[in-house]
Amino acid sequence: MVRLSMVLLGNDFVRKRWSALALTGIVWGAAGVAIFIDALDGVLYFPLHVFGYLLLLEALIILFVPAPQTGTAAALRKSRGLVFLLLGLLIIDRQHAASLILAVLFGGAFMLDGVFRLAAAVVVRFVGWQVSLLTGLFEIGFGVFILEPYPTLYKGTVPFCIGMSIFLSGCALLRQSVRFKNWQSPVSPFSVSAPAPSAALVIHVWTPSGTVDDTLVRNRLLNRYIAAVDINGVISAGHAALECGPDIYISHYPLDDIDRSAGDFVRLLRATPNNDVAGRFLPDYAEEVADWCPSSVQVSFAHYDARRLNAFWAQYRQNSTYNLTSRNCSSAVAHSLEAALEGAMNRGHSSMRDFARVIFSPEFWVAAQVRKRAEVMAWTPGLVLDYARALHAAIEPAPPGWHGLYAGAKRACGYVATALRGREVHPVQPPPVHPSDKS
Numbered sequence: 001m002v003r004l005s006m007v008l009l010g011n012d013f014v015r016k017r018w019s020a021l022a023l024t025g026i027v028w029g030a031a032g033v034a035i036f037i038d039a040l041d042g043v044l045y046f047p048l049h050v051f052g053y054l055l056l057l058e059a060l061i062i063l064f065v066p067a068p069q070t071g072t073a074a075a076l077r078k079s080r081g082l083v084f085l086l087l088g089l090l091i092i093d094r095q096h097a098a099s100l101i102l103a104v105l106f107g108g109a110f111m112l113d114g115v116f117r118l119a120a121a122v123v124v125r126f127v128g129w130q131v132s133l134l135t136g137l138f139e140i141g142f143g144v145f146i147l148e149p150y151p152t153l154y155k156g157t158v159p160f161c162i163g164m165s166i167f168l169s170g171c172a173l174l175r176q177s178v179r180f181k182n183w184q185s186p187v188s189p190f191s192v193s194a195p196a197p198s199a200a201l202v203i204h205v206w207t208p209s210g211t212v213d214d215t216l217v218r219n220r221l222l223n224r225y226i227a228a229v230d231i232n233g234v235i236s237a238g239h240a241a242l243e244c245g246p247d248i249y250i251s252h253y254p255l256d257d258i259d260r261s262a263g264d265f266v267r268l269l270r271a272t273p274n275n276d277v278a279g280r281f282l283p284d285y286a287e288e289v290a291d292w293c294p295s296s297v298q299v300s301f302a303h304y305d306a307r308r309l310n311a312f313w314a315q316y317r318q319n320s321t322y323n324l325t326s327r328n329c330s331s332a333v334a335h336s337l338e339a340a341l342e343g344a345m346n347r348g349h350s351s352m353r354d355f356a357r358v359i360f361s362p363e364f365w366v367a368a369q370v371r372k373r374a375e376v377m378a379w380t381p382g383l384v385l386d387y388a389r390a391l392h393a394a395i396e397p398a399p400p401g402w403h404g405l406y407a408g409a410k411r412a413c414g415y416v417a418t419a420l421r422g423r424e425v426h427p428v429q430p431p432p433v434h435p436s437d438k439s
Contacts, residue, residue, distance in 0.1 A: 001172070001364075001365070001368035002169065002172040002173050002176045003172075003176060004364070004368045005358045005359060006176055008341060008343070008344055008346075008364070009343065009354055010346045011180060011342065013354070014176075014177065014180040015181065017355075018177045021355070022173075022174050022177040022178055024170075025170045025171065025174030026170065027170070028173065029167050029169075029171050029174065030170070032162075032166030032167030033163065033167055036159065036164060037163075038159065039156030039159035040151060040156065041152070042153070042156060044155070044156070044159060046159050049092055051091065051162075052087075052090075052091030052092040053092060054088075055084045055087055055091065056092070058081075059081045059088055060085070062078070063078065063082070079362075080362040087102075091158055099154035099155055100154055102154070103146055103154045104147065106143075106146050106157060106158075106161045107143045107147035107157075108143065110140070110143030110146060111140050111143035113136075113139050114135075114137065114140035114141075117133070117136030118136040120376045120377040121136065124270060124271050124325055124377060124378060125270045126271040126325065126376070126378070146161065198306040199245040199246075200300045200301065201242065201244045201302075202299070203241075203242055203299040203333060203337065203384065203388040204240065204242070204295035204297075204298055205239075205295055205297045205299075205381045205385040206238045206239040206293070207385070208382070237324075237380065237381070238381035239251075239329050240329050240330045240332075240333040240381045241282070241333060242332075242333045243285050244309060246284075248309065249281075249282065249283060250333060250336050251282040251288060252279055252280075253280050256278070268324045268325075270325065271323060271325040275323055275324060275325070276322070277322050277323070278320065278322065279321055299385070299388040299389055301337075301340070301341070301392060303344060303395060305340055305342060305344075308340060309340035312336050312339035313336060316332060324378075328378070328379065330379035330383065331374075331378075334384055334387060337387075341395065345357070345358050345394070361394050363393035366386075366390040367387055370383055370387045370390060
């Protein structure tokens with residue numbers, strides 16, 4: 001989450017404000033520790049019910065104030081509203097059953113995420129898989145701690161989770177801000193010539209299920225995010241590409257087709273050097289369509305940094321090595337999209353308002369979760385599609401509930417003021433008096 005926020009705000013933003021971000025991380029992490037310790041004895045100083053009512057209020061505003069956008073952005077807002085509504089109702093409910101339900105929800109979520117991390121680390125063996133393995137074990141242990149009643153009989157479930165989340169995010173913010181203090185981009189956007197006037201940046205995705213005529217395994221999640229198996233047992237993992245004008249087309253393929261039979265697929269999932277093969281880059285979308293088929297879904301970006309995208313592509317294409325898990329078509333598209341969107345949410349404010357706006361954006365949270373899943377597993381066309389959609393919604397977000405309510409009230413006051421001014425400028429004239437009406 002923190003790493004993605006640094007990307008959207010830009011490296012220059014972080015380098016100039018690294019000390020303020022580091023201090024924020026320290027204070028934020030300390031607050032998380034304080035909340036966690038406060039909940040250990042079951043006597044809470046943390047205003048839990050006030051927090052629950054705030055969640056309910058925010059949920060009602062999100063659900064009932066119409067959003068100016070439709071599609072993915074609106075769906076993300078409504079989903080957040082429903083989640084806040086459920087959590088708010090459970091938090092303000094003083095019954096023991098509500099606390100138990102919260103413990104099951106939070107504990108189960110931590111345990112499932114931990115199991116996923118363990119499985120991905122053992123199977124994929126990506127860079128840093130040992131740290132992810134330890135993180136998975138920690139999540140499983142914390143999930144068990146949440147599920148068992150000691151020491152607060154589930155009264156401290158929500159403060160435990162809030163405190164731990166705040167502490168971990170504070171540590172991540174501190175680590176990233178210190179890391180970016182003296183960090184320089186390996187490719188300067190000014191080391192390449194300026195590209196032609198920017199066209200739309202289009203993400204093309206061929207979903208696995210969309211490239212198979214008849215699937216043998218009909219599992220929506222498997223076919224959407226991992227691979228689809230046809231009636232002959234051949235696996236299709238889909239494809240992703242990025243198109244930006246006539247000069248940039250990023251579509252990474254293995255030079256020779258990889259045998260993706262069910263028996264070899266698990267072995268190929270390991271992101272180890274022995275699975276590296278020679279790769280190739282397709283020249284344009286038209287040739288790819290002629291050789292295969294049109295993309296299943298497209299996501300278009302109008303606002304991006306063409307110079308940074310051109311710089312990233314100039315460096316990436318120097319090495320054509322292909323790895324099914326760690327350096328594939330989807331990872332190339334995801335990283336090039338991040339290069340193009342670097343600093344996209346930096347409005348140039350002198351304060352930390354940009355950082356807060358990014359952190360509290362629901363679309364940004366969805367994008368960060370997709371990115372985390374891809375980092376602990378592998379970038380797939382399905383994940384790239386979700387990532388691109390969430391980033392697109394985050395770059396031009398719908399106003400939050402509070403802002404929407406304020407905007408609606410402001411518009412209503414404006415209408416009233418306009419009507420009153422109209423009455424002053426054009427007063428109502430009395431009807432003319434007919435001579436016969438005079439007394």
